[in-house]
Amino acid sequence: MTDANDIRRIMLAVTETSPLDKLWQLLVEQVAGAQAEVVTVFVSDDTWYRVASLPFSVEISRISGARVAFTRRRAEQLGEDAAGRARQRLEQLAAEAGLALVFEMLTTTETGRLQKLAALERDLLIAPSALKGLPVLSELAGRHRRVLLVEVDDQSP
16 A cells, blocks of 8 residues: 555656657656656747747748748647657656656746646656756746756757
8 A cells, every 4th residue: 555645746847859768767767666646847949939920930841942931830830749749759658667647838938837837846856957047947946855957968869
């Protein structure tokens, strides 16, 4: 019988360029066979939205060379595609590890949702070093007992 206090509460923050396997491996090491509640927060960079707001932004097809206006909808689509790939991979890793996974997506400017996600106290936050120095990291780290920043290689796929 497991006491509710024995459940580890972990938040995993990831970005579009995070090495998911490396971050997940660290999470599994931290859980070490205990029960865990894992909330994954996909932090989407809002750079694409800023680019879409510029009147001269165009997207050029690699195949045909055709130019199309780069719109806010296209920026949303890029973010959703990246989040979908990350979610699919993390769900696969969670299934292999026998862990349940909650997946949330937010942009660096969604302060209301960010505060809501960070409101619950958790045992551990695991995040890529790419978030170091950003307000989103300090907001997420505020209610965690421990924060582990994972150094990531800039050439990681």
